[in-house]
Every structure is written in C-alpha cells, then in structure tokens.
Amino acid sequence: MEPMFLDDPALFSVWATPDPNSKLAAAKHLAELYKNYLSLAQCYQEVSKAVKLDRRMQVFCTLGWKTALELASAAPPSGFLAGTSVVAEETGDPHINSFCSKHQSYFWRSCGVCDENYISYGSGDLLFRE
Numbered sequence: 001m002e003p004m005f006l007d008d009p010a011l012f013s014v015w016a017t018p019d020p021n022s023k024l025a026a027a028k029h030l031a032e033l034y035k036n037y038l039s040l041a042q043c044y045q046e047v048s049k050a051v052k053l054d055r056r057m058q059v060f061c062t063l064g065w066k067t068a069l070e071l072a073s074a075a076p077p078s079g080f081l082a083g084t085s086v087v088a089e090e091t092g093d094p095h096i097n098s099f100c101s102k103h104q105s106y107f108w109r110s111c112g113v114c115d116e117n118y119i120s121y122g123s124g125d126l127l128f129r130e
C-alpha cells in the first residue's frame, strides 16, 4: 500500500446515547476504549453526566468515514441505546456542530468528505484511503 500524504485528513467517531438502565455496561465499554486515559470510575461519572443531560457520548473513535457509517448503522455497544448512533468528525461534536446530510456526518468547520480530505476505511493504526 502507498503511504498517505493527505494534509490533516478528517477522521471520524461514532456517538450514541447511554442507556439510563445500563450505566455500568456503558462505563465498561468506555473504560476499554480509553483504557490508558480513564478509569472505570471516571467513565461511570461521565456516563452519569451524559444520562442526566440526555447527551450522546463518543463510543468509537479514530475511524475512516465508511467504517464509522457501518458502525453507526449496526447495534451500538452494550450500555447504549439502539437507534441513537451518529457519525461525527473526530474534531466535531454532534450537539453543537453542523450536519452534512450528503455524507451523514457532523463536522466542525467544513465537511472533510465534501472537501475530499478524509480517511475512508479502518480504525486506529490501520487507516486507509480508497
């Protein structure tokens, strides 16, 4: 595979709403996702806050756009409510940002997919541009 030299391409994350009745399961998922950064207790506090405010949380991050869309259309991780998953650019926040209806993604400044400056597939260290 050729190395990519895109200038700061957009990466994506999936957000979903935690289930008020499954806060511990949601916290466990997030503790696994952020295992080098946040403890289970910290994740539980964040889940409780999100439930109180009825807000989504990042449930998957560092994704290509198509991989994010696939994950958002599948069942959410344990502890999160079905039908609440959305895709946002990694620098975006679906609560405050604009939505590109063509690419089904929230973005901060401009849609990276419209701009042709984005990662298409993969997650973590394995990211691909088609």
Ligand SMILES: [Zn+2]
Binding pocket: 100, 102, 103, 111, 112, 113, 114, 115
């Ligand atoms: Zn777009």
